Amino acid sequence: MLRLFFALLFLPLRLIVFAFYRLTLLKRRSILHLHVPDRFTLFESSGWMSRFVGQEKQGITYFPFLFLLRRIRKSKDLQQLILEIPPGFESALNWSQIFDIAAELDRIRQAGIRIVAHASGGGLQTLLLLSRADLRLIAPGVMFLTALPHRESFYYAGLLDQIGLQIEVYHAGKFKSAGESLSRTGSSSAARENMTTLLERMRALILERFEQTPALDPASYTRFKRLLLSQSICNAEDLLNSSFVNAVVESRRLLAYIATGRTEQPRLEHRFIGPGDEKPAPLVEDDHTADLTLFEKRTMDAGLFLKRERRRLYRPFRLKRPPSIAITTLHGTIVQGRTGDSARAGSVVAQAWKELFRELEEGPDRAVILYVDSPGGLSDASEQLYQQIRDLSRVKPVFAYFGGVAASGGYYLACAANRIHASPVSLTGSIGVIRFRPQASALLKKLQIRSERLLFDDTTDLLSPTAKPGRKSRKLLEASTASAYMDFMKRVAEGRGLSAEKVLAAAGGRVYVADELKGSGLIDSTTDLISLIESFRKESGMKEEQPLDVRLLPELQIDLRAMIRSGLPLTESHIAGLSGLLNLVPGAGTLLKQLIASPGEIVHAMVSGLPMMLAPSVSTCMHETDAPQLTQQSGPRRSNPVGRALHLFARLFERRYPF
Template sequence: MLRLPFVLLANLLIGLRLLLGLPFRLMAVRQRPTWVRFRLTGNLPYRPRPGPRFRLGGTPVEPATVASLEDFGRALRTLAADPKVEGILLELENLTLADARRDALLTLISDFQAAGKRVVSWSVMVDTSAYPILGAADEVLLAPMGRVDLVGFAAEATVLGEAFGRVGIHAHFARRGDYKTAPELFTDGTVSDVQRQTLETFLDERYAVLVDAIARDRGKTPEEARALIDAGPYSAKRALEAGLVDGLVHEADLGAHLGLESKKKAAHDDETPVPTFSAYLATQPFPPVRWRRLRRKPRLAVVDVAGIIVPGSGGSGRFAAADTVVKALRQAARDPRSKAVVLAVASPGGSALASEQMLEAVKRVAKQKPVIAYVDKVCASGGYMAAIGAKEIWSAPHAVVGSIGIFQGKFEYGDLLDKLGVRSTTVTRGQNAAFGSGSRGFTPHERAALEREVEEGYQTFLELVAQARGRTKEEIHQLAEGRVYSGLRAKDAGLVDRIGGFEEVCRYAMDEARVSSEDFEIHRFGRGARSRLSLLKLLAAAAHPTSYAFCTTAWGLWGFGTTEPID
C-alpha cells in the first residue's frame, strides 16, 4: 500500500506534463515528419544499459543514436502503425554487432518493411560484418568519399610455444581429447591441422551466410556474390559501379534526396535535416506514454557467466568468478518477483572446480524456477558445463558451443630464472610434493598422476553432460574430445535444444513460469565492477590444476575472443 501514493503522484505528473504539452503538439501535427532518422553505432545491447538519471558533463549523445535493440523495435512498431510515415533513414557508423544481435536487428528491419514502409541506409564506411545491415535496406546510399570494405572473413590461429621456449619458459600439459586444442597456444610451435580444420568449418558457415545475404539483397546469383567479395575492398565509385550501393549522397543532402522540404530554412542554409524519432514524437497529440503501474511487472532474472571461469570472487566481463556467479544465482532464486532465470553464458570455460560449482548452483535454482541457458557468442568447455544445469539450452546460430574436454598442466620457468641468474633448490617429502613447482617439469611419477587426474576429470565431464542431455557416456564421448560446434551444428548434435535470439529466450522463460510474456522487466543479478584482463591472470587460469577451457585467445575469428556479457 505504501507504493500507491507514489504511483498516483508519478502518474499525475506524467499526465500533467502530457496535458501541458498538448497545445504545442497540436500545433506541430501538420509538421509530422514522413521520414525518421536513426543512427546505429557500436555493439547495440538487447535492452537499455543502466546509467545515471542525470548526466553532468561528458560527451553528449547524438540525438538519433539508438540505445538498444528493444528501443529500436518499439520505435519501429510505432512508426509502422502511422500511415503518414513513408520510411526510415538508417545511418551506420562504426557498427560492430555480434552475429546474434545483427540477426535480431535484421529481423526488426524486415518486420518494418513487411508493414509496407521503406528503409534507406547510408554510411561513410562499412566493413564485411556491417554490410549485410546496410544492404538490407530498400535503397543503399554511401558518402561520395566513402568505402565498402567487403573482403570476406579471415581467421588467425596463434601459438606461443616457440616464443616461450626462447625466453626460457616451457609449458607442460596433458589433455583429454584430440580436439582439445587450448594447450596448443602455449605448447606448440606451429598451428595444428585440427585447429585449422576447426577454423575452416566456422569460416565456411559464416561465409555462406554472407554470400546468401548479398545475393538476396542485391539481386545477385551466389557466384556473382562471391565475385563481389573477391573484388573488394571498394571505393565509393567502384561500389556504385558494382551494384553494392544505389547512390552516392553527402550527409547534408540526405533530406533533399528523400524529398523533404524545410519550411524554416534560412536563406544561406541549403541543408534539410531528417527528423529524429524524438522530433517525431513531439508532433503526436498523444504520444506513447509509460504510465507507472500500481502492481509491478513480473521480473525475469538474468545471471551472467561472462569471461574465463575462475574460483573465488571478483569483477565481471573478463573473468567469471564462481563465488560471484553462485551468489547471483542464489539471489535470483530468493527474489520473489523473479519468476524465471536466464543464464546468459559468454564464456570459453576455465577452472573445473569453479565450473562444477556453477553447475551445482544452476541445478539448485532450476528446482525452484525455470532456468534457461542462452549463448550468443561462446559457450565452451566449463561454460558449457555451467549451462547444462538449465532446463534448456538456447543458442544463436553461429555461436561457439561444446569443447567437452579437459587439460591440466603447468609452466616451467627454470631456464628463464637461470638466464636471470636466479638459482633455486627444491626440497621435498613425498614423490608429488613439487607437482606444481614452476622451477622444473614433471617427473615420470608426477606425469602419471597428471594423466590419471585428467582422465578422471574427463570421465566426470562426460557423465555430467550425459545425465543432463539424457544420453549415454559413449554417445557424448563421440561428440566430445574437445570438438567445437556452431549453434546450428550443436542443435543437430543434441548439445543445445533450440536456436533463437535473446528476446525469444526471455519470453520463453516467462512462459515456462506460467507468467505473461507480453510485459515483463529484466533484472540482472551479479553485474559488478569489471576486472582487467592480464597475461598473468590468463596464464594462471589456463594452468589451474584442472581446466575445462576452449582457448579463444588463440583465435582471431570475428571477435570470438571477446566474452562481453549478454546485455
Template sequence: MNKEQSSRLYQPVPVQISGNYDSNMAVWRSQRPTFVSNVTLKQPVLLRGEGTQKLFCKRCSFVANLLVKVVRTRDLGRYQTFCLMSYNQKDPSVPQVREGFVNNINCNIIGAIQAHRMSYKDIGFLQKVARTLGFMFSLRRRISRGSVLQLEITGSLPDALASPLDALSVTSIVEVTSNIRKAAHDPRIAALFVKLGPLSCGYAKVAELCRHFDYFRQTGKKIIGYMEIGSEKEILLSLFMDELYAAPEAGISIRGFKVSATFLKGLFQKIGLEPQVERLGVYKFAGDQFSRTAMSNEQREVLKNILQAVYENFRNELSTYRNWSQENVDQVLNSAPFQMSDLKNLGFFTELKYESEVLDLLKLRYCRRGKGVSPSDSMETKEKILRKPFRFVNSKYYSRVKAKQLFIEGKRKIGVIRVNGTIVSGDGGENPLIGSTVGSNTLVSLIRQAAENPKFDAFILRVDSPGGSALASDIIWAELLRLRQKKPIVASMSDVAASGGYYISMACNHICCEPLTLTGSIGVVTAKFSLENLYKKIGFVKETVSIGRYAEVDIESRSFNEDERQYFKNNALHAYQNFVSKAAKSRGKTYEELDSVAQGRVWLGFEALQLGLVDSCGGFWKAVEVAKVLANIGEHENVQLVELRRFSWFSRLAASFLSSLESFGLLLPKYHNTQGLRLSPFGDENIKAVMEALDLFRTFM
C-alpha cells in the same frame, strides 16, 4: 536452405522408415534430443502419436526446429523442441561416425530470419488512445511526430556493460535492439537512420540485428543506412535496410573470409619457458598456442568448417535478398571489387553520397511532422527547410523512453541474467589481459537473489562467454540448477557459449542459440609453465623442501617428473569425465553418445542443433517466447524484461548524486541539436555531457 527445400521440409508426407521401429518407443515422448540407431528416414516425414508432431529434413535426417506440443502428466500442455538424428552406418545419406567422432554435418546453414522471425503485432485501439494521451501530457522525453531515430552501430556491441560509465562511450547490443523494437511501435518515429561502422562482434549478433531490422520494416517504416568503412558483416546487415548510401571514396572490402592463429612455443624456447600443457579432447586446441609451433590438423579442420559455414551464410543471404545466383556471389568475392562505382553498379548501394547529403535528403523527406516536401514546393521552400536544424533523436536519449509507455510491456516479469566475458572464480570485472570477466561469487549472489524474488515467472540466461575456470563454471552450474527447481530458465547463446559457457547453459530447461553461435568445446585444458631453463640462463636459484609425493607438482622451478605428470593428467581426465557426464545427463544421452560429439570440438549453432547439444535456433526473443511457454504466459501477452545486474557502490553513488542535482534544478535538459545531442538552454557544453551521464545512469539503476 533455399526456398524449394524449405517448402518441402514443411510438407507432411507418408512415413517411410527402414529398420526396427516401435510406435511406443519412449524416444518419441522424450523431452530431450535423442540419437536413435537402426532407423533411416528416406524423406521428410510427419509422425503423429501421443500428442506429438515432428518434421524431418530429407537432406540430413534430423528433426526441424519446431515447437511441438506435448501432453505430459497432470494434463498440462507444454511446448518442446525436438531434434532427432538417425544413425545408420549402411546409409550414406546420413552423417557417419568414424573413429568415435562425429564428422562435419553437411547441411545448408539457415539464415537469421529462417531460424526465427519476430512477428510484429500492433496494439489495440484503446491502447493507442491511451498512448497518445501519455505523449500529450508527458513533460519530459518529448519527441516530435515524424522524427528520425539515429543509431550508430559499430564496434564489439557487448551484451552487458561492466559499469554505467561505459555507456557513455560504448554501444551495447541491448541498447540498439531495444531502441529498434520501441521505435517500431512508436508513432513519433518515422524512420531509422543507421550509421554503420566497422563491426568487431560475431555473426550471431549480426543475425540479431538483422532480425530486429526486419521487425522494424514490418511496420512499413524505412531504414536508411550510411557507411564509410565496411566489409562482409556490414554488407550482411545492409541487406535488411531499404536504402544504403556510402561515401564516394569509402573503404568497402569484400574479399572473402579468413582466420589466423598464433603459436608461441618457439619464442618460449628461446627465453627458457617450457609450457607443460595437458588437454583432454582431440579437438581441444586452446593450449596449442603455447605448446605447438604450427597448427594441428584438428584445429585446421574446425577452422575450415567454421569459415565454410560463414561463407555459405553470406552467399545464401545475398542470394535470397538480392536475388543473385550463388555463382554471381562467388564471382564477386573472387573478383574483390574495390571501386565504389563498381560496387554501386552491382547493387550494394543505393547512391554514393556524403553524410551531409544524406542528412539533407532525410530533412526533405521527413520534415513537416514526417509528411515531407511536396512536388509543388519551390526550390526556395526546399532551401529554407534545409537551413533549419532537423531534430534527429539520439539513441542514448531514446533509451530513456520506456516500453511501458508504448504499451509493449506487460505486468508479468522475466528476469535476464547476463554472462558476458571469461568465467573466473571470485569477483568479476575488467582484466587488462583477458578483458571482461564474470566472477562466480558475483553471479551466484545474483542468482540467489533472483531465486528469492517471487515476482519473476521465468529467467533468461544470456551467455556470451568462451568459458574459463572449471571450478567457477561448476559452482554457477549448481546454483542455476537450484534456481531451475523454482522457476524455468532458458539459455540464450550469443556470439560464443563454449566450454564453461556451455557448461553453465546445461543447467537450463531449454538452450537456444544462433545458427552461427560458437558453442560446444566440451573439453579440458590445464597448463603449467616451467621456468627451469630461464632460471639457469639468468643465474636465479630456487630450492624447495617438501613432504609428500605430489607436494611440488605446482612449482615453477622445474618440470614434471613421471609421477607428477601422470597425476596432472589424471586430474585433467577427471575434470573431462565430469564435464561429459553432466552434459550427457543434461541432454538425455549416454556418456558414449555425448563423448562422440565432445572431444573439445567447437560446433556452430546449427550443427549443435543437429547433434542435440541445443534445443532450438533463434535470437534473444526466441528465448523469450520459450520462457513464456514454460511459465504458462499467453502467446500474445506482453512481458516485462528485468535486467538483473550489480554495479559498484561508486556507480550507484554517482547516479544518486547526479539525480539530486537535477532535483534541485541545477541540470535542465531541454533541447536537441542537429546531431541529436541534448544541450542546456544556457549553452553550457559541460552540462550536456553530465546530462548524458545522468540519462544512462538511470537506465541502468
C-alpha cells in the same frame, strides 16, 4: 503496499498527465532518424563515479538498443526508418550480435516500415546490416573491408624455448587445441580440420544472409558474391557496380536525397545590399526545398521517439508494476575469485555470482535468461556456477542464450539451464579439458636462480616449475585430466538428457558453429534474443499487449575501489599477451607464480581464441546432482526481515526496460 498508497494519492495528477500526453501525441511524426552507436557494452553501470563517465565513454548498453528496434517495429505511426551506420561500430559487436540486429531489422521491414540505411565505411558486418534495408546508400570515397571470415594463428613455442620456458600441455579430446600456440610450432591436423570447418560454415551463413537482401536479383547477388570472394577491400564504385548499393550520397545530404531524390542543394541567389539599395523581395523556395522542410518536420530522433513511446504506454490506472524477466550477462573468462568480489567486465567471477543468483531466486522475475559469451575458464569455477544455476532453475525457468562464443566452461555452466538457445553463428561445444604446466628450469638457470626442495612426496614434483614430472606423477596428471573430462561429459548428459554415447560422439574438444548443432540435443534451437523473449511471452500465456519489463544484471560498480580490485584486464591479442607475459619477469619467481596461480587469464590473453577449459588443480571435485527440471520444485530461500525490507526498498529504484 507503499507503492499502491502513493499511486492512489496521486491519481488525479496521473489523470492530468495522461490527458497532456495524449494531446502531445496528436502531432504525428512518421519518420525516425536513428544513428547506430559506435560504442556498445553488455553491462549497466552503477556507483557514484558512473555519473562522471558519460555514455560516450561507457558505451550504449546492447540490450536496450535491441529493445529499441523492437519498439520501432511495434510502433503504429512509423512509416520509415533511416539508419545511419558509423564506420567504427564493428569493433564493439560480434557476429552473433550483428545477426540479432539484422533479424530485428528484417521484422521491421516485414511490419511495413521502409528502411533506408546509410554507411560511411566499415567492413563486412556493416554491409550485412546495410543488406537488411530497402534502400542502401553509402558515402562517396569510402573503403570497406570485405574479407570473409579467415584466420592466421601464431605459435610461441620457439620463442619461449629461447628464453628457457616450456609449457607442458595435457588435454582430453584430440580437438582441444587451445594450448598449441604455446607448445607447438604449428597446428595439429585435428585443429586445422576443426578450424577449417568453422570458417567454411561461418562463410556459408553470412553469404546466406546476403542472398536475402531485398530487391537484389540473383544476377546482382552473383556479382556481389564474386566481389566478396575476390576482393578484401572494396570502394564505393565497386559496391555500386555490383548493384548491392543503390546510390552514393554524402552524409550531410542524406535527408535531402531521401526527401527529394537530389543530392545537391537548391541554388539560391544572393547579392550584397548597399546603403541606398532597396530591400529585395523574399526568396521563394523551390519545390524541392519545401519538400525537404516538410520531411524534416515529420522526422524525429531516437530520444524523441522513446519519449513519445513512453507517453503512449502511460496508463494512469496501472497501479502494479508489470511482470519482469532478468537478463544476466556472463561475459569473459570464467575464474574463481574471492569472497566479496564484485562482478566485472571481461571475467565471470564465480564468487561474485553467489549473491546475484540468490537475489534472482528471491526476486520477482518470472524467468531468467543467461546471456553467455565466454570461451571457458577454470573447471572448478565452472562447476560452482553450474551448481548455482541448477539451484536457480529449480525455482523458476532459466534459459541460456549463446552470444559470440559459449564453449568449454561456457557450455558447461549452460547445461544447468532448463533450455539452451543460441545465435546461429555462435561458437560452442569444446567439450574437453586442458591443463598447462610450466617448465622453467632453463629460464631459472639463465637468471642464476637456484631452487631447493624440501619434503617432496612421490608426486609433489607436479607442483614444481623446475622438476620434470616422473612416471608416477605424469600418470596421475593424465588420469585426473581424463577424470575431469568424464565428469564434464556427465554434466552434459545429465543437463541435456542425452546418452553418454551421444555426448562422447560430439565431444573430443571439437568446436561447433551453433547452426551445426540443430537437432543434436546439445542445444534446443538457434534463434535471436528478441525471438527468445517473445516465445517466452507466448509460452507463459502473456497477451501481446500485456507489458513486460526486463532487468539487466549484473550492474557494474564504477568506483575507485572496484577499479583497483578488478585491476587492468589483459589484452586478447597475441603480441600484447606475449609482451605481458615477458614483462612479468623482473625475477623468475613472479613469472612462475603467475603461471601457476592463474593460468587461465594469462593463457587466454596469449591464445588467439579457441575456446578452452583450464583446470589448474590436480584433482577436481564433482558432486552428483539430479538433472534440472522446468517445473518448480522448491521455494526461494528465506532471508532476515531487515535484509528483505532493504532489498524491497532498493527494488523501487531499480532500472527496468519495457519490452
